[in-house]
Amino acid sequence: MATTAADFPELPYADGDFFAFEQLLSGKEQDRLAEVRDFLAREVKPIAVDCWNRGEFPMDLVPKLAGLDLVSPVRRQGYSNLFAGMLHAEATRADASIATFLGVHDGLFTGSIELLASQEQKDEWLPDIYALKKIGAFGLTEPLGGSDVAGGTRTTARRDGSNWILNGAKRWIGNATFSDWVVVYARDVADNQVKGFMVDTTLAGYSAAKIENKISLRTVQNADIVLQDVVVPDHFKLANANSFRDVNKVLKVTRLSVAWQAVGLQLAAFDVARRYAVDRQQFGRPLASFQLIQDQAGPDPG
Ligand SMILES: Cc1cc2nc3c(=O)[nH]c(=O)nc-3n(C[C@H](O)[C@H](O)[C@H](O)COP(=O)(O)OP(=O)(O)OC[C@H]3O[C@@H](n4cnc5c(N)ncnc54)[C@H](O)[C@@H]3O)c2cc1C
Known part of the structure; x- marks a missing residue:
């Protein structure tokens, strides 16, 4: 039975x-x-x-x-x-x-x-982010900087008038094949400190390619990002991201x-x-x- x-x-x-x-x-x-x-x-x-x-x-x-x-x-x-x-x-x-x-x-x-x-940046960006109208990614790891990324960030940021020019590469960046924005951490060539930038993924010089053939977390879309002379207005530099200590927060x-x-x-x-x-x-x-x-x-x- x-x-x-x-x-x-x-x-x-x-x-x-x-x-x-x-x-x-x-x-x-x-x-x-x-x-x-x-x-x-x-x-x-x-x-x-x-x-x-x-x-x-x-x-x-x-x-x-x-x-x-x-x-x-x-x-x-x-x-x-x-x-x-x-x-x-x-x-x-x-x-x-x-x-x-x-x-x-x-x-x-x-x-x-x-x-x-800054408060002004939060007021401007967070409502759409909370509502998932804008999807984001976090770009810290690099092809040559993983566990040691704190001292090994090779992506650079150079101040140019009221803009920053970003150059470099990021690897393993989750959501980055479809995200609207990526927070990119890059080393300021002027003072050697790692700073954070809100990068619009439609900017010229930005590209993201899906990492294929993963054996784990296969639904997560991880990307290799290339930044080639990407021009980011100073307003999109995170006001309080001025060293790796800040990234650690x-x-x-x-x-x-x-x-x-x-x-x-x-x-x-x-x-x-x-x-x-x-x-x-x-x-x-x-x-x-x-x-x-x-x-x-x-x-x-x-
Ligand atoms: C699915 C997935 C999603 C990810 N998403 C993101 C993301 O959204 N944004 C982002 O910025 N990064 C992301 N990462 C990257 C992740 O943070 C890195 O993979 C991680 O920091 C390790 O770096 P690595 O892969 O270069 O390994 P490595 O640094 O090359 O390490 C390789 C091995 O060596 C070991 N090792 C390293 N240093 C030491 C040491 N001092 N002593 C002993 N052993 C050591 C490590 O434990 C590891 O086993 C993602 C990774 C994966 C796999």
Whole structure:
């Protein structure tokens, strides 16, 4: 006789949040997380594998994400850091690539502006960025400067009257094949300090080519960027991005989200393993009803 998981009420608990961290959130935050989780289940999970296989980003998802109003949960919307972390984990649990799209646009790009732009620049740029009407990327890594980019930034910025002239190359830049703007970090030839520039991707001399044949995060569109005598008006230099110490202010708050991505991936791994153990029938019973499988289910939270 066929059985279902409901026939085995002793089967392990359904959620990977073993220590009930979600209960540390306020009621409003728990409701918001549930709303986002529901959206991800409806709009992201069903398309995630296909996008991954094709190595393409689902651009039609962007207006839907905009409707969810996810950008800048802490600084703009007043949510807790724990909520922001769990939000990122939840997005990763659905699809690590879509979470990376958000992490780049929100954390690295929007974070650069929130932390390093003048008030006038913020007032001008942030509304469209929060609304995902303008999508951003974060250009720090270079072909010859990775882990050592702090001392190894080779892209240059030269002041020329009321403009800056940018020259160089950036590698691995997420979202950069379709982004409207890229914050580019470049070394000022006058004082040797790394400075930040808001670069409009339609400017002459700017080009971005998709990095093909990735084996991981395939839905994320990473680009090789070339900057050849790109003229950036001084108004588009981030007012408070004047050394690598300033870049570090952005990295400091955004690298936390990478750890939350690891949490999200572990939650997803548990989801998949649990679903398989419950759905898969052998000897007329779900795998999860056998003692050795239950032994792998982790600590009893009770
Ligand atoms: C999917 C993806 C998305 C990315 N998105 C962006 C983005 O949006 N914007 C951006 O600016 N960058 C981005 N990056 C770049 C990323 O930040 C760099 O890959 C990273 O900084 C490492 O640089 P690298 O790849 O040049 O590796 P390398 O610096 O060449 O390092 C190679 C290996 O050497 C090890 N290593 C390096 N230095 C040391 C040391 N001192 N001691 C011991 N081991 C060491 C490293 O751990 C690594 O295993 C992205 C990368 C990937 C893969």
